[in-house]
Amino acid sequence: MRRIRHDVGKSVVTEALLERMVEDGAELSYAVVNSVECITGRHLLETTINKVAESLHREDVARRCENLSQFSVELARMITSYARETERPASWRFVLVFDAIDRQRDSPPTLLPALARLSEIIPNLTIVFIMTCPPAGTFRTSAIPHVHFPNYSRNEFIEIISASSPPPIPGLATDAALDLWSRFVGPVYDSLGKAAARTLPALRQACITLWPRFTAPILAGTHGPRELTRLLVAARTYLQDERLLAPGIITAQAPSAIRSTAATDPQQTTELSALLPTTARLLLVAAYMASHNATKHDLVLFSTHYHGRRRRRGGLSGGTGGRPNKHRKIARRLLGAHAFVFERMLSIYIALRKEWEADWDRETGRAISGATLAGDVAMAVATLSSLRLLVRVGGGGDPTDRSGRWRVNVGWDVIRPLGRSMGVEVEDWLID
Structure with missing residues (x-):
């Protein structure tokens, strides 16, 4: 059946x-x-x-x-x-x-x-x-007795919803509110019943959601409860906007945060600097440096043996002050990303972390413990891997194996603002 x-x-x-x-x-x-x-x-x-x-x-x-x-x-x-x-x-x-x-x-x-x-x-x-709509051949047999439940008609929708009491309106009698509610359900069905609120629970929820907006002019004293046409004209924008019926979560923001958001580009909310945590951002920048820097330059760029913090070098280049080269080399960041060993990325991440900690300490006047940024590196790697921002080269093996090979999957236009969001100039860490 x-x-x-x-x-x-x-x-x-x-x-x-x-x-x-x-x-x-x-x-x-x-x-x-x-x-x-x-x-x-x-x-x-x-x-x-x-x-x-x-x-x-x-x-x-x-x-x-x-x-x-x-x-x-x-x-x-x-x-x-x-x-x-x-x-x-x-x-x-x-x-x-x-x-x-x-x-x-x-x-x-x-x-x-x-x-x-x-x-x-x-x-x-x-x-x-x-069942709602069984496909043909589901039961692999014929002549199944069934009962068809058609959808409600317009009059049935209005009769069922009008039988329930509307949310109360201060200063309005119960009989007047019931009469206005029964006349209000019909226009809501005509506006939303064929698209956004096709079922009985959805239409009832739409009526309850739009009822305070529909009766707002009555509370303000500009319209009376019997002026249905004027009330519908005042609520016309709400009856045409289906977004009011979509459920969502609204979070409260501080006034300073609202002003800063309004002053910036609305597309900035989709940038990685706003979506990824600090550990994941540092790991992604470290992966980019490991993919676009030669291994022989790691000791020069990332060594912290003599200094607790690496000194800014202002953009290093492979050429020296001798005779100019006959053929100019293409910048490594314009070429494809190379594979690197997982342990090498972690070493670069440690150097970047010290750079970020020092910048934070200098700007805010307070230090950060190493445990704050050490975090869960494995979780950050798993996040980057699931988002396909960090791709494992070769199949099999443990993803946390330090001898595994990886490759970054983002370009220069993404990494540069990502590094600047943490106060790290990626150009200072690249050697062409």
Whole structure:
């Protein structure tokens, strides 16, 4: 048995009907399983066994169910033994309802056909599927009895929502608010009912969201509750804006932060300097330097043996003051990135960290402990790798292996502002 369409009361109607039949003395028992709450197919089978055992008041039930074969055997044992022990008549049925079974996650392809044919194997069992839109050939059988649940019409939407009470308005009588609410639902449906709020819960939420904005002129005293046309004209912008219905999280910002954000380019929020933590930024800059600097220059650039901090060199170059070269070399940063050893990137990262700590100490007048920036380097590497900003060269091996080879996957236009966001001039650390 199938139910079509989404959010038209299929689950409520089905459960209320079964409950009413049991109260009227019908020879049946039932259990409802919400498939959306089940993570895997095995979870669905075990949940179903527990629901059936709870409905039949059975305690001798297997808590583990590995596959469909074990599921059918356990289900048949419980139903037949219950019917025999309680001396149920031959007309007694057990109704097993699977709600939203078409949205079951990680289900095997044979799950739906197997569940649909359980009633052919187990006597006194009726399977009910509550579905939105099952594809053709899902059950691999024909002539399945089904009940079609069409979507609500405009008058039905308005009648259902108007039956509920609107949020109260200070200074407005209850009868006047109910009359205005019933006339307000129709324009909301005409504006949003065909696009953003096509279901009953979505349309009800849209009415509740737009109601304070719609009644704002009444609270201000500019319009009366019977001036529907003027109220709709005043709220026309809200009825045309679907973004008001989208759920989201709004964070409070300090006034200084709001002013600085308004003064800068709005595209800066998507830059890496605003999205990555400090450790990940330093590692990405270190990876770029390892990819675009020759290994022979590492001792000159990054050695801290004689100084606790590297002295700025103002942009080093490979040429000397002798006879000019006949052929000019292309800058290494304009060429492709080369692979480097993971341990070399960590050594450059330590040198960059000392540079950043010294700049921070000089600008703010306070020092940073090494543990603050040491952080979780492995987590930062995993973050850069998952974002494809840092690519591992070659397959296999442990990603944290210090002998593994990596390559940076960003260019100069990204690294330069990223380094300047931390006070590190990347040009001072490159040798062409």
